Amino acid sequence: MLAGKTRSVSSKLLGVIEIFTAxxxxxxxxDIARKSDLPLATTLRFVREWVAWGGLIRLDDGRYAVGTxxxxxxxxxPSLQSxxxxxxxxxxxxxxxxRQNAQLAILQGFETLYVEKISxxxxxxxxxxxxxxxxxxxxxxxxxxxxxSGQNYIDEYLELPLKKYTACTxxxxxxxxQRLASIRVTGFVRAEEELHSGVISLAAPVHDRSGxxxxxxxxxxxVEQRNDRxxxxxxxxxxxxxxRALGFRGSRVAP
Amino acid sequence: MLAGKTRSVSSKLLGVIEIFTAxxxxxxxxDIARKSDLPLATTLRFVREWVAWGGLIRLDDGRYAVGTxxxxxxxxxPSLQSxxxxxxxxxxxxxxxxRQNAQLAILQGFETLYVEKISxxxxxxxxxxxxxxxxxxxxxxxxxxxxxSGQNYIDEYLELPLKKYTACTxxxxxxxxQRLASIRVTGFVRAEEELHSGVISLAAPVHDRSGxxxxxxxxxxxVEQRNDRxxxxxxxxxxxxxxRALGFRGSRVAP
Numbered sequence: 001m002l003a004g005k006t007r008s009v010s011s012k013l014l015g016v017i018e019i020f021t022a023x024x025x026x027x028x029x030x031d032i033a034r035k036s037d038l039p040l041a042t043t044l045r046f047v048r049e050w051v052a053w054g055g056l057i058r059l060d061d062g063r064y065a066v067g068t069x070x071x072x073x074x075x076x077x078p079s080l081q082s083x084x085x086x087x088x089x090x091x092x093x094x095x096x097x098x099r100q101n102a103q104l105a106i107l108q109g110f111e112t113l114y115v116e117k118i119s120x121x122x123x124x125x126x127x128x129x130x131x132x133x134x135x136x137x138x139x140x141x142x143x144x145x146x147x148x149s150g151q152n153y154i155d156e157y158l159e160l161p162l163k164k165y166t167a168c169t170x171x172x173x174x175x176x177x178q179r180l181a182s183i184r185v186t187g188f189v190r191a192e193e194e195l196h197s198g199v200i201s202l203a204a205p206v207h208d209r210s211g212x213x214x215x216x217x218x219x220x221x222x223v224e225q226r227n228d229r230x231x232x233x234x235x236x237x238x239x240x241x242x243x244r245a246l247g248f249r250g251s252r253v254a255p
Numbered sequence: 256m257l258a259g260k261t262r263s264v265s266s267k268l269l270g271v272i273e274i275f276t277a278x279x280x281x282x283x284x285x286d287i288a289r290k291s292d293l294p295l296a297t298t299l300r301f302v303r304e305w306v307a308w309g310g311l312i313r314l315d316d317g318r319y320a321v322g323t324x325x326x327x328x329x330x331x332x333p334s335l336q337s338x339x340x341x342x343x344x345x346x347x348x349x350x351x352x353x354r355q356n357a358q359l360a361i362l363q364g365f366e367t368l369y370v371e372k373i374s375x376x377x378x379x380x381x382x383x384x385x386x387x388x389x390x391x392x393x394x395x396x397x398x399x400x401x402x403x404s405g406q407n408y409i410d411e412y413l414e415l416p417l418k419k420y421t422a423c424t425x426x427x428x429x430x431x432x433q434r435l436a437s438i439r440v441t442g443f444v445r446a447e448e449e450l451h452s453g454v455i456s457l458a459a460p461v462h463d464r465s466g467x468x469x470x471x472x473x474x475x476x477x478v479e480q481r482n483d484r485x486x487x488x489x490x491x492x493x494x495x496x497x498x499r500a501l502g503f504r505g506s507r508v509a510p
Contacts, residue, residue, distance in 0.1 A: 009264040010304040018308075018324075020331050049265040053273075057332075066332040068361065069273075072368060074326030075386035076275050077312075084385070089376055092347070106323065113327060121344055130339070131330035 012038060016046045017055055017070070022132035026063040079106075083215055084116055086245035087206070090238040091118050094219045097234050101126055101220040104206075104242075105141035107149070108133060110157055112142040115215070124199055124222045137176055138165050140191040140201030141216035147183035148205055148213035154180065168193045188236050198223050202231055204239030209247035217242055267293060271301045272310060272325070277387040281318040334361075338470055339371055341500035342461070345493040346373050349474045352489050356381055356475040359461075359497075360396035362404070363388060365412055367397040370470070379454055379477045392431055393420050395446040395456030396471035402438035403460050403468035409435065423448045443491050453478050457486055459494030464502035472497055 007015070019035040020027065027035070033043040047064060050056035054069030075081070087104045094102035100123045104116040111133040119126075128134060136142035136157060146154060154177075162171040170176055183189050191201040203218035217239045219231060240248075262270070274290040275282065282290070288298040302319060305311035309324030330336070342359045349357035355378045359371040366388040374381075383389060391397035391412060401409060409432075417426040425431055438444050446456040458473035472494045474486060495503075 008304070010268050010301065013265050013268060014304075014308050014310075017328055020328055022331060025331055025333055025336075046265065049263070049269075053266075053269050055269075066329060068329070068332050068335060068363065068368070070325055071329030071332055071335055072363065072386060073272055073275055074321060074323070074329040076277060076280055077321040077323050077326055078280055080323060080326055081280075081385070088373055092350075092373075095347075108323065108327065113323070118343055118347075130336070131327055 012036070012042065013046050013049065016043065017050060017066075020056075020066045022129055026059055026061075026065045028063045032064065079214070080115060082246065083206070083242075087116060087215070087217060087242045090217065090241045090245075091116060093241075094217070094234065094238050095120055098219045098221050098225070098231060100124055100222065100225075102238075103128060103141060103218045103220060104215055105139075105145065105218070106215045107136075107145045110136065110160065112136060112139055112145060112216070114141075124220065126199065126220055127196060128220075134195065135163060135165075137162050137171065138169050138191070138195045140189050140203030140218045140220070143179065143189045143191060144183060144203045144205050144216035144218075145213065147180040147189075165195050166193055166197050168197075170194065187239070188232060190232065192226070193223060200226060202235040204236045205243075206239055206246070207243040207248040207250065209249075211248065211250055214246070215242070267291070267297065268301050268304065271298065272305060272321075275311075275321045277384055281314055281316075281320045283318050287319065334469070335370060337501065338461070338497075342371060342470070342472065342497045345472065345496045345500075346371060348496075349472070349489065349493050350375055353474045353476050353480070353486060355379055355477065355480075357493075358383060358396060358473045358475060359470055360394075360400065360473070361470045362391075362400045365391065365415065367391060367394055367400060367471070369396075379475065381454065381475055382451060383475075389450065390418060390420075392417050392426065393424050393446070393450045395444050395458030395473045395475070398434065398444045398446060399438060399458045399460050399471040399473075400468065402435040402444075420450050421448055421452050423452075425449065442494070443487060445487065447481070448478065455481060457490040459491045460498075461494055461501070462498040462503040462505065464504075466503065466505055469501070470497070 015036040016032060033040045054067045056064045057067040059065055091102040095118055099120045101119045103114060105112040105114050114128050114130055114132050117128060117130050136146045158173040164171050188204050200223055201218050201220045203216050205213045206215040206217055208214045219235050270291040271287060288295045309322045311319045312322040314320055346357040350373055354375045356374045358369060360367040360369050369383050369385055369387050372383060372385050391401045413428040419426050443459050455478055456473050456475045458471050460468045461470040461472055463469045474490050
């Protein structure tokens, strides 16, 4: 957003829609105007354009929420389609093996974006949700994605203030770097109660045909399953399985 | 689209993105210009705005495809989130019961829009894909959605020319109406080889708290499973299960 400067019509139109996030699912017209930094009349004009197109819907209480049309176009993203198709059977296998939660995430900006999440009935309730972003340093999938990013990206990320979510969140840049180096060797991470207590995330990378890390897969279980080390190998093998389905030919399951 | 008339900047910007569909995943600049009915220079300007925002990406071959940003916003649609969360466990159950395919679809315009699809390994390969639209009269989910629509909507749909996909596709409006009446009584449909041969779709409606039909769920199996009538009840119960998870309190499983 270029608040204060001259903004194009396109940038204003997109500014109105991009403020709808997992934490702001329904917004009033004045919320939208404030968050997108536009006058109320201008906001109303753009909101109406989005409603006419199906990108926004007006709820019974007068607030606005995202309509299904944006999803319909957005889900055509080739990277998402192939990733999702490759990953779903393996996410299913992780669910069968853990009876908890299985997730798939990609990098978006300096955060993880959850692309897929399946949960068993009565599983540990998680903060994550499909379409939600969470911090890289406090999640299993995030650490895996960060570890497999370029050095400049890692340096930039570690210059940001890292939020401490629990007593277990590792926020010291030096310690994070050591951890990332270890992930690069083992192709695996176990994040224990680092985002919220009671929850352990086991994550492994997903590589594409060229070997690039395009996503991370995780099993998210309860701390009571802490001593079940068979879960580690299960997640590593699932990550490699998705990679194989994407055409990856290397071998990354370290002993 | 208002081709030929004066179109607003917003309508042009949205016109550029809406042409990306399941059958047109990657398009060249000239394809985009032609399909969105804009001059090449104007198209380039809008495409660049989309690329800068993350709504489009430029592929290695110079064509454009949808980026992940639109999906990220679109997936926040509250109806999709709640529907998906409610349906996933039941789709999983259908997969366990059939070892084939389970699908969830909603109405979009005069078509079905596939919201969720899970397939077993080695299942019958289907035409449908998440984000794809298919015709109402030739699919199980479509017939269920059509049967539960208003009379005006049904009349309008049946005035359209109905395509015959296979020898089994029912296209005679009178026959379709009889079928819809039967679906309204039984809350169920079995569509045998009506979209492509070799495939049977068993579908049931999903109701929300208010009793309105908001989606349809289906198991899609091979014709070899034709005589397994236990599948019918499995799909009906799954539809009712999703409805219950959405707060539906009625009873619609007819004997």
